[in-house]
Amino acid sequence: MRVKGRRRAVLIAGPTASGKSALALGLAKAQGGVIVNADSMQVYDTLRVVTARPGENDMQQAQHVLYGNVPAATRFSTGQWLEAVAGIVGGTEDEPLIFVGGTGLYFDALLNGFADIPEVSAAVTLQVQQEIQVLDGDQRLELLRREDPLAAERLKVADPQRLTRALAVKRATGRTLSSFQDDKHAGGLAGFDIERMVLDPDRDVLRKRIALRFEAMFAGGAVEEVEALRRLDLDPSLPVMKAIGVREIGDWLDGVAERDEAITLATIATHQYAKRQRTWFRNRFGDWPRRAI
Structure with missing residues (x-):
């Protein structure tokens, strides 16, 4: 009302x-x-x-x-x-x-x-990503516990993206991510x-929509957009470079993947993203x- x-x-x-x-x-x-x-x-x-x-x-x-x-x-x-x-x-x-x-x-x-939260440089983020690559889930969480115990408690599972974010913020600013979040x-x-x-x-309805959407995107200008994006020669760590479809279409443009494979991989990635969104909501x-x- x-x-x-x-x-x-x-x-x-x-x-x-x-x-x-x-x-x-x-x-x-x-x-x-x-x-x-x-x-x-x-x-x-x-x-x-x-x-x-x-x-x-x-x-x-x-x-x-x-x-x-x-x-x-x-x-x-x-x-x-x-x-x-x-x-x-x-x-x-x-x-x-x-x-x-x-x-x-x-x-x-x-x-x-x-x-x-202050912006963290790509160099610091990359350093953290490389450091945790060789660690298993328990080791990653233990590393976070040493640097930001509260963030580790909130995280509970070793999600690489969120764990990287917490460690990078601590090392770049000297303050814990949890302290920023509480302020x-x-x-x-x-x-x-x-x-x-x-x-x-319904989940099946959503899956059908996703499959149809990316097929239409591929035929409706997505390829040209990725070509334009690549011409900008941007830092691969930028958020826009991680948009679903950029890597998959890029692989097709580079001859690494066939067209149908690129569409399939992008569709799968979109399904996975939708699942994470539904869980979050x-x-x-x-x-x-x-x-x-």
């Missing part, structure tokens, strides 16, 4: 290919409002098709913001996204805001605040009437209403 006199915000989260963008557009056309991107890959330019950004026709039917506005050579943080959202909140008067995307950390920061800034929707939802389609947003479309 909407609270009278309060500005409205709709938060639409969900895994990739769950129909979030279509739902957001339908709401914006029916009820008005500004669609705000909450996907960490769709903020970057160059990769519209690969990251499944809304097409030009959709963008013309309703106002969309924070889509493709960040240069590919940039490391765009959650804090920077939240700062951009603050500007939108202050500049759109009383219009409803419709946040849509699959990046759980963006939604978490929006509602609960965020930890302002949060405020979220961005104080005073809003907030409606939350997680799109949670289930664990962190378990009280949000579920909706299947």
Whole structure:
């Protein structure tokens, strides 16, 4: 139920290919409002098709913001996204805001605040990655316990990406990641009437959508986008270089993989990503209403 006199915000989260963008557009056309991107890959330019950004026709039917506005050579943080959202909140008067995307950390920061963690250089991150490559899971966790015991307790399992992040922050800043996380800034929707939802389609339906999506991407401009990205000669550690499809299409362009193999590998990677997203939303947003479309 909407609270009278309060500005409205709709938060639409969900895994990739769950129909979030279509739902957001339908709401914006029916009820008005500004669609705000909450996907960490769709903020970057160059990769519209690969990251499944809304097409030009959709963008013309309703106002969309924070889509493709960040240069590919940039490391765009959650804090920077939240700062951009603050500007939108202050500049759109009383219009409803419709946040849509699959990046759980963006939604978490929006509602609960965020930890302002300094940027860590790629060199430090690479050094940590090389160090933990030769360690098994128990050894990795023990290393983290020595440098950030609280982060190790929160992590519990030796997820390489999160473990690397915690170690790199400690070594780059001298402060533990957990200390930054416990020192949060405020979220961005104080005073809003907030409606939350997680799109949670049937697993088989989602798998079919993912398979069809990447086949269409490959034929609809994804190859040309990856070629354009490669011409920029960017640091391989940049977030945009890790977008699903970049490596797989690159392997096909280099003759390392056949076309069908590249599509299959990208589809598998997308399935795995969607599974991680669903797990994250289930664990962190378990009280949000579920909706299947």
